[in-house]
Amino acid sequence: MIKPAAVISLLLLSACTPRVEVMVPDKPITVNLNVKVDHEIRIRVDRELEALFEQEKELF
Template identity: 60%
Template sequence: MSACTPTVKIDPPDKPIVINLNVKIEHEIKIKVDKELDTLIENDELF
């Protein structure tokens, strides 16, 4: 008995592979300051 032997052939594409990535990154930074420290900064007593 003879069996079929399957073969796999992989050919590279003729054109280069192009990957387009559109990435939008947004950062939101929130700083919380104690009320006492905030008044010190406003009155220039800290520096």
């Protein structure tokens, strides 16, 4: 027969099981991206190279 102490310890141990809850956040998820696109530098360099190639036709 099962002893009363064993029954009580089983009840206490089964009550201590971990519990994980998945909840939906109250606020919407926001992603802040600080992006700076600077394409002007490449255009400037391309124009300078074109001007250089026009001036120095013997380079290539």
